[in-house]
Amino acid sequence: MNDQTINSDEVLKARSQKIDLAHHGDFELGPVTVRPSVRKIYGPLAEVMLEPKVMQVLTALSDPIGNTLSRDDLIERCWEGRIVGDTSINRVISVLRSGLKEVAGEALVVENIPKVGYRLLLHGQSDEPRTSLNPESSPAETAARSLRSHALVAATVGATLILLLSAILWWRPAADPGIEEVRLAMLPLEIEEGVDPIYSSGLEAELRSAFAKVGAMQVTASESAQILVDQGISPTEIGERLNADYVWIGNFTTDVERSSLQVRIVDVENGQEFFSQSFQSAPDEVEHLPFRTARAITTALSRPVKGEQEPTSISAGDYRLYLVGLGLLKTRGNDQRKAALEILQQVTTRNPQFADGWGALSKAQFLYPAFEFEERKQSVAKAREIARQALDLNPDTIEAMKVMGISSEDADEALSQLERAVELDPGDSEGWFWLGVTQRKFILEGGHPLTSHRQLLEIDPLWPASWMGSDMAAHFGNLDIAREMESDVIAAAVTPSQRLFAEARLARLQGDLSGYMRLMQNAVRTATESERMWGSDLQDRSIRILLGMPQVDGIVWPRNKAPxxxxxxxxxxxxxxxxxxxxxxxxxxxxxxxxxxxxxxxxxxxxxxxxxxxxxxxxxxxxxxxxxxxxxxxxxxxxxxxxxxxxxxxxxxxxxxxxxxxxxxxxxxxxxxxxxxxxxxxxxxxxxxxxxxxxxxxxxxxxxxxxxxxxxxxxxxxxxxxxxxxxxxxxxxxxxxxxxxxxxxxxxxxxxxxxxxxxxxxxxxxxx
CATH class of the missing domain: 1.25.40 (Serine Threonine Protein Phosphatase 5, Tetratricopeptide repeat)
Structure with a gap:
C-alpha cells in the first residue's frame, strides 16, 4: 500500500472503532502534539485542554488525517451511536476549531464538506488521505511518517519546519507527577473590630481561590471548618477531622494607613507551626494580597508556583465591592443574593475586563431568587450569557465554568466545564456538589456521580449537602460504602444533631422508618436551618410520598412550572x-x-x-x-x-x-x-x-x-x-x-x- 493512501477496508474499520481516550496513545499532527489520555494539545502558540467529546472528535478525524467522516461516523465513534442533534455536533466542531487555532494558528483546519461531513487537513495538504496514525508508534516515528507523507511546496515546507521547531522549543512536560498532593484546610478568617464581616468573608473566598490557582493544591474553606471552629476545636484536631495535611489560620486588620494579613500554617502530623508571616499593603492595594500570600505559602511548601500574574487592574473601591459581593453570595440568603447581583453589576460595568468579576456576577445571576418558572428560566439564560463573557476574557474563570456546567442541557458542555472547574480548584465543595448532580443527570456520559459525592464528603463532611452521599452509594448497590460514609460523618460530628441525622439515615437504609422519624425528631430540635433542609425536610417528604401520607404544612419546595x-x-x-x-x-x-x-x-x-x-x-x-x-x-x-x-x-x-x-x-x-x-x-x-x-x-x-x-x-x-x-x-x-x-x-x-x-x-x- 502506498505510504500516502489507505485502502477502503481500513477506512471502514476506522469509522466503526470507538474512541477510548484513556487507552489511546499520543500522536503528532504537524506542529501539534495530541495527548488523548490527558485531553491536551500542544502547539507552537499555546497549550489547550479539550473537552472529552472534542478530543474524541479530533482523534477520530486524525485517523487517518485527511479522510472525511460523516456526522453519522462521528456519532458512532464519539457518541457511541446515541441520539445526538446537529447543535451538539456543531458546537463540538466549533470548539475544536478554536482550540487548534489557539495552539497552532492556521496550521491545522477542520474542513466542512457540505452534505458529506468533516475532515482534518494540515496546511497545504492535498486531498489524498494520510495513512492512519498508529497510537502504538513513538512520537518521533509518527512525526517522521507525518513529514514523509507531505507533498508541499518549498515555502510551505519551510513554514511547517519553523512551526515544528517552535513547538519543540515551547513544549514542556506536564507537572511532575512525583509531587505529592497537598490538602490545606483554611479556618475562617479572623478579623479585628471594625472590619466588615461580609467583606472579610469575600476576602476569605478570594484567598482560597488564589491558593488553588497558584499552588495547584486542594484548599478547603468549608462549612465543616466553620462548624468545628465554632465548637472550639483546636486547629490540629480540625485538620485531623478534615483529613488535611496543613491548617491555615489567618487574621486580617485594616485601617486608614494599611491592611495586614497575618498567616500561620500548622502541620497536622506534628501539631507544629510550619509557617508564619505577615503580609501588608496599602488599603488601596488589597487586591494583591491573595496572590502574594498564595505564592509565599506555595513556595514554603516546596510546590511549583502555577500562577504568575497579578490580578487585573481594578480600583480599591471596586475591589472592595467585589469582595463584598462574594461575601454576600456565601450567605445564600435571598436578600443577600439580590444585593450581590446589584453590587457585582456595578463592578463589572466599571471594569469590563475583570474576568473574575464577570464570573461572580454570573453566579449571582444564577443564584438569584427567582421562583416563577419563566422568571427562573430567563435568569438562568442571562447567567449563561454573563458566564460566556467571563470565559471569553479568561477561559479558566472557575465560577463561570460552574455556572455553564450546572445550567447546560448539553452533556459535553456541562460535564467538561464542571470537571475542569474541580480540576483547577479541587477543594471547592460547591464545585464537587454541582458536578455530582450533573453526572447523575448525564450519567451515561459523565462517569460515576458516587465518586464526586465521596470527594465532597471527604472535604466537607459536616456540610449537610454532603449527606446525600450515602443514598447515592445505596443507589449503586454499595450499602457497605453507604454505611462507611455515615460513619465518616459521625466521626467528624461535633453536635448532637449531626450524629442523630447520620444515625437516622442508617436506620432508614434498614427500612426502620419509624425509628428514623424518632431520631429525626430529636435531631431537628438543635439543628441549623441548612441541616433541617438537607437532612430532614427532603427525607421527610420522600418518606411521606412512599407511605402515602400528606406533607407537613409550611414546607414549600421549589418547583418548575407546576405549583x-x-x-x-x-x-x-x-x-x-x-x-x-x-x-x-x-x-x-x-x-x-x-x-x-x-x-x-x-x-x-x-x-x-x-x-x-x-x-x-x-x-x-x-x-x-x-x-x-x-x-x-x-x-x-x-x-x-x-x-x-x-x-x-x-x-x-x-x-x-x-x-x-x-x-x-x-x-x-x-x-x-x-x-x-x-x-x-x-x-x-x-x-x-x-x-x-x-x-x-x-x-x-x-x-x-x-x-x-x-x-x-x-x-x-x-x-x-x-x-x-x-x-x-x-x-x-x-x-x-x-x-x-x-x-x-x-x-x-x-x-x-x-x-x-x-x-x-x-x-x-x-x-x-
Missing amino acids: ASVMDEVDLARLPSREVLREFDLTGSGAWDDMNFVKGALPLYLQYDRHEELLADYDARFPDHDAYLEFADATGQPERVIPDISVYLVLALRRAGRESEVAKHLDSLEKVMTRWNIADLNWLDQKIIQLEYAALIGDEKTAIEIVESLPGFAWPYSYATIDPTNFNLLKDDPLFDPIRNLPAIRAVIDPIRARLKTERAEIEELGL
Whole structure:
C-alpha cells in the first residue's frame, strides 16, 4: 500500500472503532502534539485542554488525517451511536476549531464538506488521505511518517519546519507527577473590630481561590471548618477531622494607613507551626494580597508556583465591592443574593475586563431568587450569557465554568466545564456538589456521580449537602460504602444533631422508618436551618410520598412550572382535574414544559382512564414522532426522557388503536434500552428503567431478576432525589399490571408492603 493512501477496508474499520481516550496513545499532527489520555494539545502558540467529546472528535478525524467522516461516523465513534442533534455536533466542531487555532494558528483546519461531513487537513495538504496514525508508534516515528507523507511546496515546507521547531522549543512536560498532593484546610478568617464581616468573608473566598490557582493544591474553606471552629476545636484536631495535611489560620486588620494579613500554617502530623508571616499593603492595594500570600505559602511548601500574574487592574473601591459581593453570595440568603447581583453589576460595568468579576456576577445571576418558572428560566439564560463573557476574557474563570456546567442541557458542555472547574480548584465543595448532580443527570456520559459525592464528603463532611452521599452509594448497590460514609460523618460530628441525622439515615437504609422519624425528631430540635433542609425536610417528604401520607404544612419546595398544590397531589397518586391543570397551563402543548409534572402524571392518566386527555396533550405538542424525538434530544437527556415517557405513551396509544405510532415508540425505546443495557451501571434508576421496559413488553424473566435485585439497593428506602415513580411498582401503576402478581415478584414486594403499612401505623401513633 502506498505510504500516502489507505485502502477502503481500513477506512471502514476506522469509522466503526470507538474512541477510548484513556487507552489511546499520543500522536503528532504537524506542529501539534495530541495527548488523548490527558485531553491536551500542544502547539507552537499555546497549550489547550479539550473537552472529552472534542478530543474524541479530533482523534477520530486524525485517523487517518485527511479522510472525511460523516456526522453519522462521528456519532458512532464519539457518541457511541446515541441520539445526538446537529447543535451538539456543531458546537463540538466549533470548539475544536478554536482550540487548534489557539495552539497552532492556521496550521491545522477542520474542513466542512457540505452534505458529506468533516475532515482534518494540515496546511497545504492535498486531498489524498494520510495513512492512519498508529497510537502504538513513538512520537518521533509518527512525526517522521507525518513529514514523509507531505507533498508541499518549498515555502510551505519551510513554514511547517519553523512551526515544528517552535513547538519543540515551547513544549514542556506536564507537572511532575512525583509531587505529592497537598490538602490545606483554611479556618475562617479572623478579623479585628471594625472590619466588615461580609467583606472579610469575600476576602476569605478570594484567598482560597488564589491558593488553588497558584499552588495547584486542594484548599478547603468549608462549612465543616466553620462548624468545628465554632465548637472550639483546636486547629490540629480540625485538620485531623478534615483529613488535611496543613491548617491555615489567618487574621486580617485594616485601617486608614494599611491592611495586614497575618498567616500561620500548622502541620497536622506534628501539631507544629510550619509557617508564619505577615503580609501588608496599602488599603488601596488589597487586591494583591491573595496572590502574594498564595505564592509565599506555595513556595514554603516546596510546590511549583502555577500562577504568575497579578490580578487585573481594578480600583480599591471596586475591589472592595467585589469582595463584598462574594461575601454576600456565601450567605445564600435571598436578600443577600439580590444585593450581590446589584453590587457585582456595578463592578463589572466599571471594569469590563475583570474576568473574575464577570464570573461572580454570573453566579449571582444564577443564584438569584427567582421562583416563577419563566422568571427562573430567563435568569438562568442571562447567567449563561454573563458566564460566556467571563470565559471569553479568561477561559479558566472557575465560577463561570460552574455556572455553564450546572445550567447546560448539553452533556459535553456541562460535564467538561464542571470537571475542569474541580480540576483547577479541587477543594471547592460547591464545585464537587454541582458536578455530582450533573453526572447523575448525564450519567451515561459523565462517569460515576458516587465518586464526586465521596470527594465532597471527604472535604466537607459536616456540610449537610454532603449527606446525600450515602443514598447515592445505596443507589449503586454499595450499602457497605453507604454505611462507611455515615460513619465518616459521625466521626467528624461535633453536635448532637449531626450524629442523630447520620444515625437516622442508617436506620432508614434498614427500612426502620419509624425509628428514623424518632431520631429525626430529636435531631431537628438543635439543628441549623441548612441541616433541617438537607437532612430532614427532603427525607421527610420522600418518606411521606412512599407511605402515602400528606406533607407537613409550611414546607414549600421549589418547583418548575407546576405549583406545589398540583405536585403534592401528583406525588400522592392523585391527578388534578382538567380545569385545575388548564389553570396552570398544564394541558395541551404547555403540559410538556415541566418534566417533573409529566413524569409523575403519565401513569395517573392511565390509572384514572384519562388517556384521551394525555393523547390530546401529546398531539398538541408533537405533530409527528420526529418532533417528539427532537423534544427529547433538546432536554439533553434523551436516554432518560424517552423511557420515562414512551412506555406510557405506548399504553395510551394502544388503547386508542394507534398501532403505527406504537411501533415508532417501541423502536425508539429499543434503541435507548440498548444503550442502557450496554452501560451496565448497576444503578437503581437504571434498574427501574429496565423494569418498566420489561413490564411493557412482557419480559417476565427480566422483570423478576430486576425486582429480586432491588433490596440490594435499599429500595424503596433510599432516596438520592425525590422521585415518586421509583415506587410505582408498589402502587396501582397500570404499567406493572402484567408482572405485579407474578409469584416471584410478590415474594419481594408483599413483605415490603406489609412493612410500610406497619411503619406508617407506628409513625401515625407517634403523632409524626
